Amino acid sequence: MQNLFPKLWIFIAAVLLLPLLKAAEYEYYTWKPESDGRRQQCIDIPEDLRLCFNVGYKQMVLPNLLEHETIAEVKQQAGSWVPLVHKACHPGTQVLLCSLFAPVCLDRPIPPCRWLCEAVRDSCTPIMQAFGFPWPEMLNCSKFPKGDVCISMNTTNSDAMDKTTGVSSVCPPCDNEMNTDTILEHMCGSEFAIKTKIKEVEIDNLDRKIILQKRRKPVKLGNLDKQELKKLVLYLKNGADCPCQQLENLKNHYLIMGRGVGRQYILTGIHKWDKSSKEFKKALKNLKSHKCPAFESVFK
Template identity: 70%
Template sequence: MLSASEYFWRMIRLAVTVALMSACRTSQDEYVPWNSDMYGPSYGKPPQCVDIPEDLRLCHNVGYNQMLLPNLLEHETMAEVKQQASSWVPLVYKNCHPGTQVFLCSLFAPVCLERPIYPCRWLCEAVRDGCTPIMEAFGFPWPEMLTCDKFPQGDVCIAMTQPNATEASKPTGYSPICPPCDHEMKTDAMLEHMCASEFAFKAKIREVKRENMDRKVILQKRKKMLKEGNLSKKDMKTLVLYLKNGADCPCQQLDNLGNQYLIMGRKVDKQHLLTGIHKWDKSSKEFKKAVKKLKTHKCPAFENVFK
Protein backbone atom coordinates (compact mmCIF):
# COMPACT_ATOMS: atom_id res chain seq x y z
CA MET A 1 0.00 0.00 0.00
CA LEU A 2 1.27 3.46 -0.88
CA SER A 3 1.86 5.97 1.89
CA ALA A 4 0.00 9.30 1.67
CA SER A 5 3.21 11.03 0.63
CA GLU A 6 4.01 8.46 -2.09
CA TYR A 7 0.45 8.61 -3.41
CA PHE A 8 0.56 12.41 -3.46
CA TRP A 9 3.76 12.54 -5.51
CA ARG A 10 2.58 9.79 -7.85
CA MET A 11 -0.52 11.86 -8.59
CA ILE A 12 1.63 14.97 -9.19
CA ARG A 13 3.84 13.10 -11.65
CA LEU A 14 0.83 11.69 -13.48
CA ALA A 15 -0.90 15.08 -13.71
CA VAL A 16 2.25 16.87 -14.85
CA THR A 17 3.05 14.21 -17.43
CA VAL A 18 -0.45 14.39 -18.91
CA ALA A 19 -0.30 18.19 -19.04
CA LEU A 20 3.09 18.11 -20.73
CA MET A 21 1.90 15.60 -23.34
CA SER A 22 -1.03 17.90 -24.04
CA ALA A 23 1.22 20.95 -24.34
CA CYS A 24 3.57 19.19 -26.73
CA ARG A 25 0.94 17.54 -28.91
CA THR A 26 1.05 20.04 -31.80
CA SER A 27 4.27 18.83 -33.43
CA GLN A 28 7.66 17.47 -32.56
CA ASP A 29 9.27 20.57 -34.12
CA GLU A 30 7.76 22.72 -31.37
CA TYR A 31 9.48 20.81 -28.57
CA VAL A 32 11.46 23.25 -26.42
CA PRO A 33 14.83 21.84 -25.26
CA TRP A 34 16.03 21.87 -21.65
CA ASN A 35 18.39 24.77 -22.14
CA SER A 36 15.69 27.18 -23.34
CA ASP A 37 15.30 30.37 -21.30
CA MET A 38 11.58 29.57 -21.12
CA TYR A 39 12.30 26.57 -18.96
CA GLY A 40 15.04 27.80 -16.66
CA PRO A 41 18.84 27.84 -16.56
CA SER A 42 21.16 26.74 -19.35
CA TYR A 43 23.13 23.65 -18.37
CA GLY A 44 26.56 22.62 -19.55
CA LYS A 45 25.29 19.04 -19.72
CA PRO A 46 21.77 17.57 -19.88
CA PRO A 47 20.25 16.70 -16.48
CA GLN A 48 20.48 13.08 -15.39
CA CYS A 49 18.09 11.14 -13.20
CA VAL A 50 19.92 10.05 -10.00
CA ASP A 51 18.94 8.50 -6.68
CA ILE A 52 18.24 10.89 -3.81
CA PRO A 53 20.90 9.95 -1.21
CA GLU A 54 19.99 9.31 2.42
CA ASP A 55 22.19 12.17 3.62
CA LEU A 56 20.24 14.70 1.54
CA ARG A 57 18.09 15.21 4.65
CA LEU A 58 15.90 17.93 3.19
CA CYS A 59 14.42 15.69 0.49
CA HIS A 60 15.24 12.04 1.25
CA ASN A 61 11.73 11.38 2.60
CA VAL A 62 9.82 13.72 0.29
CA GLY A 63 7.88 10.92 -1.46
CA TYR A 64 9.91 9.98 -4.56
CA ASN A 65 13.31 8.31 -4.88
CA GLN A 66 15.06 9.97 -7.82
CA MET A 67 15.88 13.57 -8.80
CA LEU A 68 17.33 15.54 -11.69
CA LEU A 69 20.94 16.70 -11.53
CA PRO A 70 21.82 19.50 -12.27
CA ASN A 71 18.81 20.73 -10.33
CA LEU A 72 16.65 23.81 -10.92
CA LEU A 73 18.94 26.00 -8.79
CA GLU A 74 21.90 25.23 -11.10
CA HIS A 75 23.70 23.01 -8.59
CA GLU A 76 25.72 20.67 -10.81
CA THR A 77 27.09 18.20 -8.24
CA MET A 78 25.43 16.23 -5.46
CA ALA A 79 27.97 17.62 -2.99
CA GLU A 80 26.81 21.15 -3.79
CA VAL A 81 23.14 20.15 -3.52
CA LYS A 82 23.73 18.60 -0.07
CA GLN A 83 25.69 21.58 1.21
CA GLN A 84 23.12 24.14 0.07
CA ALA A 85 20.05 22.09 1.03
CA SER A 86 21.29 21.36 4.56
CA SER A 87 20.78 25.03 5.51
CA TRP A 88 17.04 24.64 4.97
CA VAL A 89 16.40 21.54 7.10
CA PRO A 90 15.80 23.52 10.34
CA LEU A 91 13.22 25.70 8.57
CA VAL A 92 11.19 22.64 7.53
CA TYR A 93 11.17 21.47 11.16
CA LYS A 94 9.85 24.85 12.30
CA ASN A 95 6.53 24.08 10.52
CA CYS A 96 6.16 27.65 9.24
CA HIS A 97 4.10 26.42 6.24
CA PRO A 98 2.84 22.94 5.29
CA GLY A 99 4.24 23.29 1.76
CA THR A 100 7.80 24.24 2.74
CA GLN A 101 9.43 20.87 1.99
CA VAL A 102 7.49 20.35 -1.25
CA PHE A 103 8.46 23.84 -2.45
CA LEU A 104 12.15 23.49 -1.59
CA CYS A 105 12.52 19.95 -2.91
CA SER A 106 10.88 20.85 -6.22
CA LEU A 107 13.97 23.04 -6.73
CA PHE A 108 16.77 21.26 -4.85
CA ALA A 109 15.72 17.74 -5.89
CA PRO A 110 13.28 18.09 -8.83
CA VAL A 111 11.26 15.03 -9.75
CA CYS A 112 12.42 13.21 -12.91
CA LEU A 113 10.27 14.28 -15.87
CA GLU A 114 10.92 15.11 -19.53
CA ARG A 115 11.03 18.84 -18.81
CA PRO A 116 11.82 20.86 -15.67
CA ILE A 117 8.67 21.67 -13.70
CA TYR A 118 8.93 24.62 -11.33
CA PRO A 119 6.86 25.29 -8.19
CA CYS A 120 3.79 27.49 -8.63
CA ARG A 121 4.31 31.16 -7.85
CA TRP A 122 1.52 31.16 -5.27
CA LEU A 123 3.17 28.24 -3.43
CA CYS A 124 6.44 30.19 -3.30
CA GLU A 125 4.59 33.26 -2.01
CA ALA A 126 2.72 31.24 0.63
CA VAL A 127 5.92 29.58 1.91
CA ARG A 128 7.80 32.89 1.79
CA ASP A 129 5.08 34.73 3.73
CA GLY A 130 4.80 31.95 6.30
CA CYS A 131 8.51 31.41 6.84
CA THR A 132 10.03 34.88 6.44
CA PRO A 133 9.10 35.95 10.02
CA ILE A 134 10.95 32.92 11.39
CA MET A 135 13.96 33.53 9.14
CA GLU A 136 14.05 37.21 10.13
CA ALA A 137 14.01 36.23 13.80
CA PHE A 138 17.40 34.63 13.15
CA GLY A 139 18.60 37.53 10.99
CA PHE A 140 18.22 35.84 7.59
CA PRO A 141 16.32 37.44 4.68
CA TRP A 142 14.37 35.52 2.05
CA PRO A 143 17.13 34.79 -0.52
CA GLU A 144 17.22 36.28 -4.00
CA MET A 145 17.59 32.84 -5.57
CA LEU A 146 14.01 32.10 -4.42
CA THR A 147 12.39 35.31 -5.69
CA CYS A 148 8.80 34.25 -6.31
CA ASP A 149 8.31 36.38 -9.46
CA LYS A 150 10.47 33.96 -11.43
CA PHE A 151 8.04 31.06 -10.96
CA PRO A 152 5.02 30.34 -13.21
CA GLN A 153 1.49 31.45 -12.35
CA GLY A 154 -0.85 29.56 -14.66
CA ASP A 155 1.41 27.05 -16.43
CA VAL A 156 2.07 23.48 -15.36
CA CYS A 157 3.72 23.81 -11.97
CA ILE A 158 4.22 22.00 -8.66
CA ALA A 159 1.53 22.75 -6.09
CA MET A 160 0.39 21.30 -2.80
CA THR A 161 -2.77 22.91 -1.46
CA GLN A 162 -5.26 25.30 -2.98
CA PRO A 163 -4.09 28.93 -3.42
CA ASN A 164 -6.90 30.12 -1.11
CA ALA A 165 -5.85 27.80 1.73
CA THR A 166 -6.75 29.27 5.12
CA GLU A 167 -5.14 29.28 8.53
CA ALA A 168 -6.69 25.85 9.06
CA SER A 169 -4.09 24.42 6.65
CA LYS A 170 -1.29 24.97 9.17
CA PRO A 171 0.27 21.65 10.19
CA THR A 172 -0.44 19.90 13.47
CA GLY A 173 2.05 21.07 16.06
CA TYR A 174 2.35 24.61 14.69
CA SER A 175 3.46 26.85 17.54
CA PRO A 176 3.32 30.64 17.89
CA ILE A 177 6.27 30.57 20.31
CA CYS A 178 9.07 33.00 19.43
CA PRO A 179 11.44 30.93 17.22
CA PRO A 180 14.60 31.45 19.36
CA CYS A 181 12.63 30.24 22.42
CA ASP A 182 11.13 27.12 20.86
CA HIS A 183 11.81 23.50 21.97
CA GLU A 184 13.99 24.57 24.87
CA MET A 185 15.48 21.25 25.93
CA LYS A 186 15.81 19.44 22.61
CA THR A 187 19.42 18.80 21.59
CA ASP A 188 18.73 19.22 17.87
CA ALA A 189 16.96 22.56 18.46
CA MET A 190 19.86 23.85 20.57
CA LEU A 191 22.37 22.88 17.89
CA GLU A 192 20.23 24.49 15.18
CA HIS A 193 20.10 27.70 17.19
CA MET A 194 23.85 27.52 17.68
CA CYS A 195 24.37 27.12 13.93
CA ALA A 196 22.30 30.22 13.29
CA SER A 197 24.43 32.12 15.82
CA GLU A 198 27.82 33.82 15.82
CA PHE A 199 28.36 33.77 19.57
CA ALA A 200 27.16 31.91 22.67
CA PHE A 201 27.59 32.44 26.40
CA LYS A 202 26.19 31.65 29.86
CA ALA A 203 24.52 34.58 31.61
CA LYS A 204 21.60 35.91 33.62
CA ILE A 205 19.11 38.47 32.33
CA ARG A 206 18.68 41.75 34.19
CA GLU A 207 15.69 43.21 32.38
CA VAL A 208 13.42 42.73 29.36
CA LYS A 209 11.73 45.70 27.65
CA ARG A 210 9.43 46.10 24.68
CA GLU A 211 10.87 48.27 21.92
CA ASN A 212 8.55 48.78 18.93
CA MET A 213 7.83 45.24 17.63
CA ASP A 214 10.96 43.76 19.25
CA ARG A 215 11.92 42.76 22.78
CA LYS A 216 15.09 44.26 24.20
CA VAL A 217 17.03 41.87 26.43
CA ILE A 218 19.43 43.54 28.89
CA LEU A 219 21.96 41.15 30.42
CA GLN A 220 23.75 41.06 33.75
CA LYS A 221 27.45 41.91 33.57
CA ARG A 222 28.89 38.47 34.34
CA LYS A 223 29.03 36.23 31.29
CA LYS A 224 30.88 33.00 30.58
CA MET A 225 31.82 32.80 26.91
CA LEU A 226 31.37 29.52 25.04
CA LYS A 227 31.69 30.82 21.49
CA GLU A 228 33.12 34.32 21.01
CA GLY A 229 32.51 34.91 17.32
CA ASN A 230 33.34 38.53 16.47
CA LEU A 231 32.44 39.95 19.89
CA SER A 232 35.10 42.17 21.44
CA LYS A 233 35.54 42.75 25.18
CA LYS A 234 33.97 46.18 24.69
CA ASP A 235 30.97 44.59 22.95
CA MET A 236 30.53 42.16 25.83
CA LYS A 237 30.38 44.92 28.44
CA THR A 238 27.60 46.82 26.68
CA LEU A 239 25.88 43.90 24.93
CA VAL A 240 22.12 44.24 24.46
CA LEU A 241 20.17 41.63 22.49
CA TYR A 242 16.95 42.03 20.52
CA LEU A 243 14.28 39.39 20.02
CA LYS A 244 13.31 40.37 16.47
CA ASN A 245 9.54 40.78 15.96
CA GLY A 246 9.16 39.17 19.38
CA ALA A 247 7.13 41.79 21.22
CA ASP A 248 3.98 39.66 21.36
CA CYS A 249 5.00 36.01 20.86
CA PRO A 250 5.47 33.81 23.97
CA CYS A 251 8.97 33.20 25.35
CA GLN A 252 8.84 31.41 28.69
CA GLN A 253 12.57 31.84 29.23
CA LEU A 254 12.19 35.62 29.35
CA ASP A 255 9.45 35.40 31.98
CA ASN A 256 11.79 34.08 34.67
CA LEU A 257 14.80 36.33 35.15
CA GLY A 258 16.19 34.36 38.07
CA ASN A 259 17.70 31.55 35.99
CA GLN A 260 21.05 31.17 34.25
CA TYR A 261 20.69 30.73 30.50
CA LEU A 262 22.64 29.54 27.50
CA ILE A 263 22.22 32.60 25.28
CA MET A 264 23.10 32.76 21.58
CA GLY A 265 23.08 35.59 19.08
CA ARG A 266 24.42 37.14 15.91
CA LYS A 267 25.02 40.64 14.65
CA VAL A 268 22.73 41.85 11.86
CA ASP A 269 23.30 45.40 10.65
CA LYS A 270 23.92 47.32 13.89
CA GLN A 271 21.88 45.10 16.20
CA HIS A 272 22.76 41.93 18.08
CA LEU A 273 19.85 39.51 17.66
CA LEU A 274 18.87 36.83 20.17
CA THR A 275 18.88 33.60 18.14
CA GLY A 276 18.57 31.05 20.92
CA ILE A 277 17.90 30.93 24.67
CA HIS A 278 17.88 27.76 26.76
CA LYS A 279 17.77 27.29 30.52
CA TRP A 280 21.19 26.32 31.89
CA ASP A 281 20.21 22.98 33.39
CA LYS A 282 22.96 20.41 33.90
CA SER A 283 20.43 17.91 35.22
CA SER A 284 19.03 17.67 31.66
CA LYS A 285 20.67 14.99 29.52
CA GLU A 286 19.59 16.85 26.37
CA PHE A 287 21.23 20.06 27.59
CA LYS A 288 24.50 18.37 28.60
CA LYS A 289 24.64 16.60 25.23
CA ALA A 290 24.11 19.86 23.32
CA VAL A 291 26.71 21.83 25.31
CA LYS A 292 29.24 19.04 24.77
CA LYS A 293 28.68 19.21 21.02
CA LEU A 294 28.76 23.01 20.74
CA LYS A 295 32.45 23.27 19.83
CA THR A 296 32.65 20.31 17.43
CA HIS A 297 29.24 20.29 15.70
CA LYS A 298 29.54 20.94 11.96
CA CYS A 299 27.02 23.54 10.85
CA PRO A 300 25.64 24.16 7.34
CA ALA A 301 26.99 27.27 5.62
CA PHE A 302 24.00 29.62 5.86
CA GLU A 303 25.97 32.53 4.43
CA ASN A 304 26.23 30.75 1.05
CA VAL A 305 22.44 30.46 0.80
CA PHE A 306 20.76 33.43 2.45
CA LYS A 307 21.99 36.37 0.42
Protein backbone atom coordinates in the same frame (compact mmCIF):
# COMPACT_ATOMS: atom_id res chain seq x y z
CA MET B 1 29.94 26.94 -12.37
CA GLN B 2 29.22 30.16 -10.59
CA ASN B 3 27.44 29.64 -7.30
CA LEU B 4 23.94 31.09 -7.44
CA PHE B 5 23.62 31.50 -3.71
CA PRO B 6 24.56 33.96 -1.21
CA LYS B 7 24.75 32.33 2.35
CA LEU B 8 22.54 30.77 5.00
CA TRP B 9 23.23 30.88 8.62
CA ILE B 10 20.27 29.39 10.25
CA PHE B 11 18.55 31.62 11.43
CA ILE B 12 16.45 30.04 12.84
CA ALA B 13 17.34 27.69 14.99
CA ALA B 14 14.96 25.48 15.59
CA VAL B 15 14.25 22.16 14.51
CA LEU B 16 12.58 18.89 14.76
CA LEU B 17 10.17 16.96 13.07
CA LEU B 18 8.12 18.23 10.19
CA PRO B 19 6.13 15.20 9.02
CA LEU B 20 7.53 14.10 5.68
CA LEU B 21 5.25 14.54 2.73
CA LYS B 22 4.07 11.50 0.78
CA ALA B 23 4.08 11.13 -2.97
CA ALA B 24 0.30 11.43 -3.07
CA GLU B 25 0.60 15.01 -1.85
CA TYR B 26 2.08 16.16 -5.14
CA GLU B 27 0.35 17.03 -8.36
CA TYR B 28 2.39 17.01 -11.55
CA TYR B 29 1.24 19.20 -14.41
CA THR B 30 2.27 18.97 -18.04
CA TRP B 31 5.42 20.88 -18.84
CA LYS B 32 7.24 21.01 -22.18
CA PRO B 33 10.10 23.51 -21.89
CA GLU B 34 12.68 24.20 -24.52
CA SER B 35 15.82 22.12 -24.03
CA ASP B 36 18.90 24.10 -22.98
CA GLY B 37 21.18 21.47 -24.50
CA ARG B 38 22.42 20.04 -21.21
CA ARG B 39 22.18 16.31 -20.65
CA GLN B 40 19.68 15.46 -17.91
CA GLN B 41 20.36 12.52 -15.60
CA CYS B 42 18.20 10.76 -13.03
CA ILE B 43 19.82 9.71 -9.76
CA ASP B 44 18.57 8.25 -6.48
CA ILE B 45 18.06 10.84 -3.76
CA PRO B 46 20.83 10.03 -1.26
CA GLU B 47 20.02 9.47 2.39
CA ASP B 48 22.32 12.28 3.48
CA LEU B 49 20.37 14.80 1.41
CA ARG B 50 18.34 15.53 4.53
CA LEU B 51 16.16 18.19 2.96
CA CYS B 52 14.55 15.84 0.43
CA PHE B 53 15.27 12.23 1.40
CA ASN B 54 11.89 10.48 1.90
CA VAL B 55 10.10 13.53 0.52
CA GLY B 56 7.74 11.28 -1.43
CA TYR B 57 9.71 10.17 -4.49
CA LYS B 58 13.01 8.33 -4.82
CA GLN B 59 14.76 9.86 -7.82
CA MET B 60 15.75 13.40 -8.75
CA VAL B 61 17.09 14.99 -11.91
CA LEU B 62 20.35 16.88 -12.45
CA PRO B 63 21.03 19.62 -13.30
CA ASN B 64 18.31 20.88 -10.99
CA LEU B 65 16.33 24.10 -11.25
CA LEU B 66 19.03 25.96 -9.34
CA GLU B 67 21.64 24.93 -11.92
CA HIS B 68 23.47 22.55 -9.59
CA GLU B 69 25.18 19.96 -11.75
CA THR B 70 26.52 17.58 -9.08
CA ILE B 71 24.93 15.92 -6.08
CA ALA B 72 27.77 17.22 -3.90
CA GLU B 73 26.79 20.78 -4.76
CA VAL B 74 23.13 20.02 -4.08
CA LYS B 75 23.91 18.57 -0.64
CA GLN B 76 26.14 21.47 0.29
CA GLN B 77 23.44 24.04 -0.47
CA ALA B 78 20.29 22.12 0.47
CA GLY B 79 21.48 21.36 3.99
CA SER B 80 21.25 25.04 4.81
CA TRP B 81 17.48 24.88 4.45
CA VAL B 82 16.76 21.96 6.77
CA PRO B 83 16.17 24.21 9.81
CA LEU B 84 13.52 26.18 7.91
CA VAL B 85 11.62 22.97 7.11
CA HIS B 86 11.90 21.90 10.74
CA LYS B 87 10.34 25.18 11.81
CA ALA B 88 7.16 24.00 10.10
CA CYS B 89 6.25 27.55 9.14
CA HIS B 90 4.16 26.18 6.24
CA PRO B 91 3.15 22.63 5.21
CA GLY B 92 4.43 23.25 1.68
CA THR B 93 7.95 24.40 2.56
CA GLN B 94 9.59 21.06 1.81
CA VAL B 95 7.64 20.63 -1.42
CA LEU B 96 8.73 24.06 -2.62
CA LEU B 97 12.39 23.60 -1.77
CA CYS B 98 12.67 20.04 -3.07
CA SER B 99 11.04 20.99 -6.36
CA LEU B 100 14.07 23.26 -6.83
CA PHE B 101 16.90 21.33 -5.20
CA ALA B 102 15.80 17.80 -6.11
CA PRO B 103 13.19 17.90 -8.90
CA VAL B 104 11.30 14.67 -9.42
CA CYS B 105 12.77 12.62 -12.26
CA LEU B 106 10.57 13.29 -15.28
CA ASP B 107 11.53 14.30 -18.82
CA ARG B 108 12.41 17.76 -17.57
CA PRO B 109 12.50 19.48 -14.15
CA ILE B 110 9.14 21.04 -13.31
CA PRO B 111 9.11 24.34 -11.39
CA PRO B 112 6.91 24.98 -8.36
CA CYS B 113 3.64 26.86 -8.79
CA ARG B 114 3.72 30.55 -7.99
CA TRP B 115 0.84 30.27 -5.52
CA LEU B 116 2.77 27.65 -3.52
CA CYS B 117 5.84 29.88 -3.39
CA GLU B 118 3.73 32.84 -2.29
CA ALA B 119 1.96 30.82 0.41
CA VAL B 120 5.26 29.53 1.84
CA ARG B 121 6.79 33.01 1.59
CA ASP B 122 3.93 34.66 3.45
CA SER B 123 4.01 32.07 6.26
CA CYS B 124 7.78 31.74 6.64
CA THR B 125 8.88 35.35 6.22
CA PRO B 126 7.95 36.30 9.82
CA ILE B 127 10.07 33.42 11.10
CA MET B 128 13.01 34.48 8.95
CA GLN B 129 12.64 38.11 9.96
CA ALA B 130 12.90 37.06 13.60
CA PHE B 131 16.50 36.18 12.82
CA GLY B 132 17.15 39.26 10.70
CA PHE B 133 16.86 37.56 7.29
CA PRO B 134 14.80 38.72 4.30
CA TRP B 135 13.02 36.41 1.87
CA PRO B 136 15.84 35.47 -0.56
CA GLU B 137 15.97 36.44 -4.21
CA MET B 138 16.48 32.77 -5.18
CA LEU B 139 12.86 32.27 -4.10
CA ASN B 140 11.44 35.25 -5.95
CA CYS B 141 7.94 33.91 -6.55
CA SER B 142 7.41 35.96 -9.71
CA LYS B 143 9.87 33.62 -11.47
CA PHE B 144 7.50 30.66 -11.16
CA PRO B 145 4.47 29.88 -13.35
CA LYS B 146 0.93 30.60 -12.22
CA GLY B 147 -0.88 27.54 -13.47
CA ASP B 148 -0.57 24.48 -15.61
CA VAL B 149 3.20 24.03 -15.83
CA CYS B 150 4.17 23.59 -12.20
CA ILE B 151 4.34 21.42 -9.08
CA SER B 152 1.69 22.06 -6.50
CA MET B 153 0.08 20.22 -3.62
CA ASN B 154 -3.25 18.46 -3.82
CA THR B 155 -6.56 20.10 -3.00
CA THR B 156 -6.91 18.44 0.37
CA ASN B 157 -3.61 19.81 1.55
CA SER B 158 -4.31 23.21 0.05
CA ASP B 159 -7.55 23.41 2.00
CA ALA B 160 -5.72 22.45 5.16
CA MET B 161 -3.12 25.12 4.56
CA ASP B 162 -5.81 27.77 4.35
CA LYS B 163 -6.98 26.76 7.83
CA THR B 164 -3.61 26.65 9.50
CA THR B 165 -0.13 27.78 8.56
CA GLY B 166 1.57 25.53 11.06
CA VAL B 167 3.45 28.50 12.48
CA SER B 168 4.30 28.14 16.13
CA SER B 169 2.99 30.92 18.35
CA VAL B 170 6.22 30.76 20.36
CA CYS B 171 8.96 33.23 19.40
CA PRO B 172 11.30 31.27 17.08
CA PRO B 173 14.48 31.53 19.20
CA CYS B 174 12.55 30.35 22.27
CA ASP B 175 11.07 26.99 21.22
CA ASN B 176 12.35 23.40 21.59
CA GLU B 177 14.67 24.62 24.27
CA MET B 178 15.75 21.23 25.65
CA ASN B 179 16.54 19.38 22.46
CA THR B 180 20.19 18.56 21.76
CA ASP B 181 19.94 18.93 17.99
CA THR B 182 18.13 22.25 18.34
CA ILE B 183 20.75 23.64 20.70
CA LEU B 184 23.59 22.60 18.39
CA GLU B 185 21.85 23.98 15.31
CA HIS B 186 21.22 27.24 17.15
CA MET B 187 24.89 27.30 18.05
CA CYS B 188 25.96 26.73 14.46
CA GLY B 189 23.76 29.59 13.34
CA SER B 190 25.11 31.99 15.94
CA GLU B 191 28.23 34.08 16.13
CA PHE B 192 28.50 33.92 19.90
CA ALA B 193 27.07 32.17 22.95
CA ILE B 194 27.23 33.08 26.63
CA LYS B 195 25.98 31.90 30.00
CA THR B 196 24.22 34.65 31.91
CA LYS B 197 21.06 35.87 33.60
CA ILE B 198 18.64 38.44 32.22
CA LYS B 199 18.29 41.72 34.11
CA GLU B 200 15.20 43.05 32.36
CA VAL B 201 13.23 42.89 29.13
CA GLU B 202 11.74 45.96 27.45
CA ILE B 203 9.40 46.41 24.51
CA ASP B 204 11.12 48.40 21.76
CA ASN B 205 8.61 49.07 18.96
CA LEU B 206 7.96 45.60 17.47
CA ASP B 207 11.00 44.03 19.15
CA ARG B 208 11.96 43.01 22.66
CA LYS B 209 15.14 44.49 24.08
CA ILE B 210 17.00 42.09 26.36
CA ILE B 211 19.27 43.63 28.98
CA LEU B 212 21.66 41.15 30.56
CA GLN B 213 23.15 40.88 34.03
CA LYS B 214 26.75 42.06 34.30
CA ARG B 215 28.17 38.60 34.94
CA ARG B 216 28.54 36.95 31.52
CA LYS B 217 30.50 33.75 30.96
CA PRO B 218 31.60 33.21 27.33
CA VAL B 219 30.83 29.83 25.76
CA LYS B 220 31.72 30.91 22.22
CA LEU B 221 32.80 34.47 21.49
CA GLY B 222 33.42 34.37 17.75
CA ASN B 223 34.21 37.91 16.61
CA LEU B 224 32.74 39.43 19.77
CA ASP B 225 35.54 40.98 21.86
CA LYS B 226 35.47 41.44 25.62
CA GLN B 227 34.48 45.11 25.45
CA GLU B 228 31.55 44.30 23.16
CA LEU B 229 30.57 41.49 25.52
CA LYS B 230 30.39 43.94 28.43
CA LYS B 231 28.08 46.27 26.47
CA LEU B 232 26.03 43.51 24.85
CA VAL B 233 22.29 44.14 24.49
CA LEU B 234 20.18 41.71 22.47
CA TYR B 235 16.99 42.15 20.46
CA LEU B 236 14.27 39.61 19.85
CA LYS B 237 13.14 40.72 16.40
CA ASN B 238 9.37 41.08 15.93
CA GLY B 239 9.04 39.56 19.39
CA ALA B 240 6.89 42.15 21.12
CA ASP B 241 3.81 39.92 21.15
CA CYS B 242 4.93 36.29 20.74
CA PRO B 243 5.39 34.14 23.88
CA CYS B 244 8.87 33.39 25.20
CA GLN B 245 8.76 31.59 28.52
CA GLN B 246 12.49 32.05 29.07
CA LEU B 247 12.15 35.84 29.04
CA GLU B 248 9.42 35.68 31.66
CA ASN B 249 11.63 33.98 34.24
CA LEU B 250 14.55 36.22 35.10
CA LYS B 251 15.84 34.05 37.96
CA ASN B 252 17.40 31.35 35.79
CA HIS B 253 20.77 31.21 34.08
CA TYR B 254 20.46 30.81 30.32
CA LEU B 255 22.59 29.78 27.38
CA ILE B 256 22.04 32.81 25.19
CA MET B 257 23.09 32.84 21.53
CA GLY B 258 23.09 35.63 19.00
CA ARG B 259 24.74 37.33 16.06
CA GLY B 260 25.26 40.81 14.72
CA VAL B 261 22.82 42.18 12.15
CA GLY B 262 23.61 45.73 11.15
CA ARG B 263 24.15 47.69 14.35
CA GLN B 264 22.13 45.33 16.52
CA TYR B 265 22.77 41.95 18.10
CA ILE B 266 19.92 39.55 17.41
CA LEU B 267 18.85 36.75 19.76
CA THR B 268 19.05 33.48 17.83
CA GLY B 269 18.52 31.02 20.66
CA ILE B 270 17.86 30.92 24.39
CA HIS B 271 17.97 27.74 26.47
CA LYS B 272 17.73 27.28 30.22
CA TRP B 273 21.13 26.41 31.67
CA ASP B 274 20.06 23.12 33.22
CA LYS B 275 22.67 20.43 33.71
CA SER B 276 20.03 18.13 35.14
CA SER B 277 18.70 17.85 31.57
CA LYS B 278 20.31 15.01 29.61
CA GLU B 279 19.63 16.86 26.36
CA PHE B 280 21.35 20.01 27.59
CA LYS B 281 24.34 18.11 29.02
CA LYS B 282 24.71 16.21 25.76
CA ALA B 283 24.67 19.46 23.78
CA LEU B 284 27.37 21.01 25.98
CA LYS B 285 29.48 17.85 25.79
CA ASN B 286 29.29 17.79 21.99
CA LEU B 287 29.73 21.52 21.56
CA LYS B 288 33.47 21.55 20.92
CA SER B 289 33.53 18.44 18.74
CA HIS B 290 30.36 19.24 16.79
CA LYS B 291 31.13 20.12 13.19
CA CYS B 292 28.91 22.90 11.94
CA PRO B 293 28.10 22.70 8.21
CA ALA B 294 30.33 25.00 6.15
CA PHE B 295 27.52 26.22 3.94
CA GLU B 296 27.60 28.92 1.36
CA SER B 297 24.96 31.07 2.98
CA VAL B 298 21.62 31.65 1.31
CA PHE B 299 20.42 34.77 3.01
CA LYS B 300 22.01 38.19 2.99
